[in-house]
Amino acid sequence: MTGQHPAEIDTSRPHPARMYDWYLGGKDNYPVDEAMGRQMLALDPRVPVMARVNRAFMQRATRWLAGHGVRQFLDIGTGIPTEPNLHQVAQGIVPDARVVYCDNDPIVLAHAAALLRGTDEGVTEYLQADVREPDAILEGARKILDFDEPIALSLIALLHFVPDEDGAHELVGRLLAALPSGSHLVVTHATADFTPEESRAATEKLRAAGVTLALRSREEFTRFFDGLDLVDPGVRVPHEWHPELGDPVTGQDDGVIPGYGAVARKP
Incomplete structure (x- = not known):
């Protein structure tokens, strides 16, 4: 593993990666994460469905990319390992795929060994960074990827935790600028477009707990793909992007899952 450094796990306030783990039924979370997760459920019971939908989108997008010749992946905001992980999906199609995971949560570093069990032909690494x-x-x-060959940059359920003051669009632009032609950007993002009142309440709850949530409109989300060529069917709610049998489904009572997902190619 490269770029790692020891850090203490802060269990005094909730962390998005650990809350996400709790929504997915994992055990790598703390009471403070579950408590906030339950508050979010009280505001919007679809939150666990949203977590599963995001995970399924990542897997479908990775399969699509690997099936279209992409052999390198940079996944930022990796989260706590939940199988199948991105490298398992990619290397299941392209055994020699190279995958770099990146996250800033020490608990992810503690579980990084699970992220590094890839194929003998491929390369899987982990960076501790924000x-x-x-x-x-x-x-x-x-140090791991060949920046002369296409790379898929994956930002799943991450950018809504990066406010405009931190320059979310500029950060994505800087990352994309370093990638060669033929690279792809993969993003899912929460929005308040469909559920403004519930989303506003959730944002305020999280802010009070020290977690910033920057919900963006469809137009603001689409800006992340400026200068890129969107892969059909373009910007969609995540479960409508190349749906497959076996994906998490939304019930009639769930309504629209409040988020967007898209994949785009750098010309």
């Missing part, structure tokens, strides 16, 4: 440190991420990724 999306707000694009230069550090790129420096670490260059």
Whole structure:
């Protein structure tokens, strides 16, 4: 593993990666994460469905990319390992695929060994870094990935935790600028477009707990793909992007899952 450094796990306030783990039924979370997760459920019972839908989108997008010749993946905001992980999906199609995971949560570092069990032919590595440190991420990724060949940059359920004050669009632009032609950007993002009142209440709850949530509109989400060629069917709610049998489904009472997902190619 590269770029790692020891850090204490802060269990005094909830962390998005650990809350996500709780929504998915995992055990790598703490009471503070479950408590906030339950508050979010009280505001919107679809939250666990949203977590599963995001996970399924990542797997479908990875299969699509690997099936279209992409052999390198940079996944930022990896989260706590939940099988199948991105490298398992990619290397199941392209055994020699190279995958770099990146996250800023020490609990992910503690479980990084599970992320590194890939194929003998492929390469799987982990970087301990924050999306707000694009230069550090790129420096670490260059040691593992060939930046003369296409790379898929994956930002799943991450950017809504990066407010405009931190320059979310600029950060994505800096990462993309380093990638060669033929690379792809993969993003899912929460929105308040469909459930403004519930989303506003959730944002306020999380802010009070020290977690920033920047819900963006369809137009703001689409801006992340400026200068890129969107892969059909373009910007969609995540479960409508190339749906497959066996994916999590939304019930009639769930309504629209409040998020967007898309994949785009760098010309």
